[in-house]
Amino acid sequence: TKPSNCNGSQFDTRKVSPKMRIKLKKSWPDVESGNDTRFWKDEWNKHGTCSVERLNQMQYFERSHDMWLSYNITEILKNASIVPHPTQTWTYSDIVSPIKTATGRTPTLRCKQDKKT
Structure with missing residues (x-):
């Protein structure tokens, strides 16, 4: 099972650079509601917070984008x-x-x- 709902810091939109937002709109869009920022917030708060010992918020989204590219x-x-x-x-x-x-x-x-x- 995937780790979820850990105790790391909550999503901070300021920690996702404009350049990364452009990349994520292509690699990890919200295909259901179209609200990408809310989707990324939910993904970070549910799963990304479990990665804080290895990846900060920006690194988490960079890794996600890199996986999409690979x-x-x-x-x-x-x-x-x-x-x-x-x-x-x-x-x-x-x-x-x-x-x-x-x-x-x-x-x-x-x-x-x-x-x-």
């Missing part, structure tokens, strides 16, 4: 011929398998219904 999930899926398509669908294992092969980890996937449909 595994280009879009490219991994593209190489497995999993690309946006108006009618094609894929099974859970179709998507998980190439990601697991490339990263050595089993991803957690959630579906989000398009509000336009």
Whole structure:
């Protein structure tokens, strides 16, 4: 299980540089509500506070961004011929398998219904 809700300092928006915010908007956006800052705050307060012995807040978000850079999930899926398509669908294992092969980890996937449909 992932450590959560530790006793480290709470999120401080001033500790995430403008340059890092730009990077995080691409690598770690809030895909559900669109409120990136609130999402990052929640992630830091729940998980990042457990890393304070090794990573301060800025380092935590730098590490998160670096992890995103090291595994280009879009490219991994593209190489497995999993690309946006108006009618094609894929099974859970179709998507998980190439990601697991490339990263050595089993991803957690959630579906989000398009509000336009």
